Amino acid sequence: MADKSKVVNKNKTIKKVKRTVSKGKAYVVTSFNNTIITLTDSEGNALSSSSAGVVGFKGAKKSTPYAASKVAEDAANKSQKYGLSEVDVFLSGPGTGRQMAVKSLRNSGLKILSLSDITPIPHNGCRPKKQPRN
Numbered sequence: 001m002a003d004k005s006k007v008v009n010k011n012k013t014i015k016k017v018k019r020t021v022s023k024g025k026a027y028v029v030t031s032f033n034n035t036i037i038t039l040t041d042s043e044g045n046a047l048s049s050s051s052a053g054v055v056g057f058k059g060a061k062k063s064t065p066y067a068a069s070k071v072a073e074d075a076a077n078k079s080q081k082y083g084l085s086e087v088d089v090f091l092s093g094p095g096t097g098r099q100m101a102v103k104s105l106r107n108s109g110l111k112i113l114s115l116s117d118i119t120p121i122p123h124n125g126c127r128p129k130k131q132p133r134n
Contacts, residue, residue: 019082021047023113026087026105028072030095035068037075037101039084048078068097072104086111090118 021041029036038049052062055070076084087110091098106112 021082021084023086024079024084024088026075026089026110028089028091028098028101030068030091030093030097030101032063032095034062035071035095035097035101037071037105039075039079039087041082047082047084048075050075050078063095063097065097065100068095068101069104071097072101073108076105076108076110080109084110086113088112088114088116090116092118092120094119 019041024039024041024047025044027038027040029038034052036049036051039047041047050071052067052071055067055074057064057067057070061067087105089102089105089112091102102112102115
């Protein structure tokens with residue numbers, strides 16, 4: 001009744017298959033308070049991610065361009081074990097670390113194939129409050 005894929009022999013251990021990914025995507029999310037970078041393969045499965053808090057910055061220092069550069073270096077170093085060499089970069093958010101994150105991704109050995117801004121922009125926005133009667 002059990003699936004053969006779920007049956008495990010007690011004497012043998014299952015080896016993890018090491019993935020090698022040469023091309024992927026880099027999602028850089030910069031807000032006014034933080035910078036988060038996620039490196040994925042071409043299907044969108046996360047390989048590595050990092051943020052300013054993970055690297056060790058606290059408070060107002062998390063939103064600086066220097067913190068964004070350190071976050072990019074950390075995420076790129078984590079993805080080195082997968083063999084990632086080329087990325088398409090997708091930027092999102094209004095933060096100050098956008099340019100430094102892209103520079104640091106390039107300086108850490110990743111080849112940038114394309115650069116896209118996917119920041120959500122409201123088309124006409126929310127309905128305004130009604131005017132008070134006088």
